[in-house]
Structure formats: structure tokens, C-alpha cells
Amino acid sequence: MYREAWQRIEASSRIVLISHINPDGDALGSQLALYPILKSMGKKVTAVNRTTPLPIRYDFLPNYEKIRPALPEHIDLIISFDCGSFDRLGIEKQDIPLINIDHHITNTRYGDINLIDETMPSASSVVLKLLEENGISLRRDVATCIYTALAEDTGFFSYDNTNIVAFETASKLIAAKADPAFIARQLKERNSLAKLRLEALTVQKLELINHAMVGYAVLNLDDFKKTGALRSDSDACVNLIRSLATVELAILLIEEQEGFKVSLRSKTRIDVSRIAVSMGGGGHKRAAGFTVRHKNTEKIIAEILEKAELS
Ligand code: 5GP
Numbered sequence: 001m002y003r004e005a006w007q008r009i010e011a012s013s014r015i016v017l018i019s020h021i022n023p024d025g026d027a028l029g030s031q032l033a034l035y036p037i038l039k040s041m042g043k044k045v046t047a048v049n050r051t052t053p054l055p056i057r058y059d060f061l062p063n064y065e066k067i068r069p070a071l072p073e074h075i076d077l078i079i080s081f082d083c084g085s086f087d088r089l090g091i092e093k094q095d096i097p098l099i100n101i102d103h104h105i106t107n108t109r110y111g112d113i114n115l116i117d118e119t120m121p122s123a124s125s126v127v128l129k130l131l132e133e134n135g136i137s138l139r140r141d142v143a144t145c146i147y148t149a150l151a152e153d154t155g156f157f158s159y160d161n162t163n164i165v166a167f168e169t170a171s172k173l174i175a176a177k178a179d180p181a182f183i184a185r186q187l188k189e190r191n192s193l194a195k196l197r198l199e200a201l202t203v204q205k206l207e208l209i210n211h212a213m214v215g216y217a218v219l220n221l222d223d224f225k226k227t228g229a230l231r232s233d234s235d236a237c238v239n240l241i242r243s244l245a246t247v248e249l250a251i252l253l254i255e256e257q258e259g260f261k262v263s264l265r266s267k268t269r270i271d272v273s274r275i276a277v278s279m280g281g282g283g284h285k286r287a288a289g290f291t292v293r294h295k296n297t298e299k300i301i302a303e304i305l306e307k308a309e310l311s
């Protein structure tokens, strides 16, 4: 499969690299890892993400500024990254071959070629395997992107997807001159005050139920206005809820124009990917999400508890 995917890339000349809407470090890092490599192969490459503005915290990734919000006119291959279902790309169905590079257990295999390995700690680890299997050597800019993606998806090597591959991958990337301390500083020590205020608000609004085993908070549109925080500033809020000693299941509801984006996290027992899939979303065992198109928050929480068999 890895060979076949590379042959497809070699045979194409106008290639789009696209990651999921509301991108995280794995989405952008995986996508940008391939950008300079394909460029150096003489391809016309466009990096696309439909979200604007993009989260600024990833602006240190090489070629971050090249990411565009729209597809170009002429495309002969699309490669998607870290995206479990086609709808999360935010584009219309195209009659163009698609390579789907991902590590979500819930991936719907919407590509013509699906490079999906759910044992991988990040989509970027799948990208690294693609490069290795095809004899492409690592460069520093590429290693920085792959490492950033890996560090973010493993919670800096702390979540339970932190397996041996994560450390083997990290050591290869450091050998290729990725700088772990630099990357950690970029991601962890450049918070805006608005982001910290949104996190403080999350703690203030936190509700604990089921003997404090479940923690949830609802962030309304007004909370973002009040704090000046951006949507992407809420990424850490759900982990903050999970960090409480008693919490096994953390739920964060983020209000959108027509409903809520729901983030789920668990510690060791509950498979939140299963809950998310049954609500029309997806993700991993310990981190998953979905979107609902109504604003009845009590109903959303009740449904989650029922599916988690906690009600
Ligand atoms: P987050 O809660 O940070 O948005 O997402 C956690 C995990 O679940 C990520 O791996 C993300 O890609 C996945 N995820 C979140 N929302 C959705 C969704 O609506 N559909 C699918 N397929 N995956 C989602």
C-alpha cells in the first residue's frame, strides 16, 4: 500500500494536501511534512485547510503560511491527513483520486488508497512510514512537522497512544534535527491571555456529576466574545476537565451557530470513539468528538451518559 501510494504521487503532477477542519497539530504537521518533499519532486502542490483563521500557534511550522482556504482549479490527486471522515475535510465530493492518510480507529476509508494504521500514535507517524518505505530521507523542516504532530497527538508522550512507535519515531526525528525543546516552547509557552481566560472560564463553569466521575462544561458563543478567545483556543479545555483526579469522562460542549461541537475525553475505561460514532462523529478510544445540530445541552449530556452506560 505504501508503495502504491507513492507510485500514485509520482504519477501525479498537481497535488492537493488537505487536513480536517478545525485542525490540530497532527493535521497541519502531517500535511506540511509532505509539502516540501513533493515540491522538491517538481510537483505543483497546494496545501489546503478550509478553516479560517488557522490556529496561529502552529505558525512556526515550515510552510504554515502556504496553507490556503480553497481548492485550486486543476487537481489530479488529493491527499488527506488525520481526517476520519470525508465530511471533515469541508469540501464537496470530487471526481479526483484520493489518498487517505490517517490513524483513527473510526476512519471510514473514503479514499481510493487508504493508508490507515490505528496502531500509530499520530497521522504523522503514518507519513513517516510512507517516506521510509519509499526511501525518502528526512530533512529538518519535515522532521519538525512530523515531530510536532506526534508530540501533540500523544500529549507530549503522555496519553495511552504513547507506544514504542512514538518513541522510535521521535528518536528518528530528533536524529534528523527536529528540536523537541523548541517545539515544546512554541506549543506550550506562547499562550494568549484570551486562551488562559477561556480555560479559567471552563473551570468556573465545570459541572461534576456521577460521583464526580463525569465532568462537563458548556462554552457559549458569548464566552468567546467575552474572553476574546478563538475557537482553536478551546483545544486544551477538555483536557483540563479530564485532569481532575475523580474524572474518568470529560465532556466539553462548544456552541456553534447551529448547535454544538462536542469533545469527549476518557482516562482509562470508557471508549469515547464508540460514543462519538453513535452520535455521527469519530475519533480515538480516549479522544473523540461529534457535532449536533440543536442546542438542547441537557439532552446532549443525557445521551452521552446513556451511551457511556453511566446514566
Ligand atoms: P477534538 O475533541 O479535539 O475535536 O477531537 C478529538 C478526536 O476526535 C480527534 O482525533 C478528532 O479528529 C476526532 N473528531 C472530533 N470531532 C469529530 C467529528 O465530528 N467526526 C470525526 N470523524 N472525528 C472527530
Ligand code: MN
Pocket (backbone or CB within 6 Å): 026, 027, 082, 103, 122, 123, 153
Ligand atoms: Mn491525529
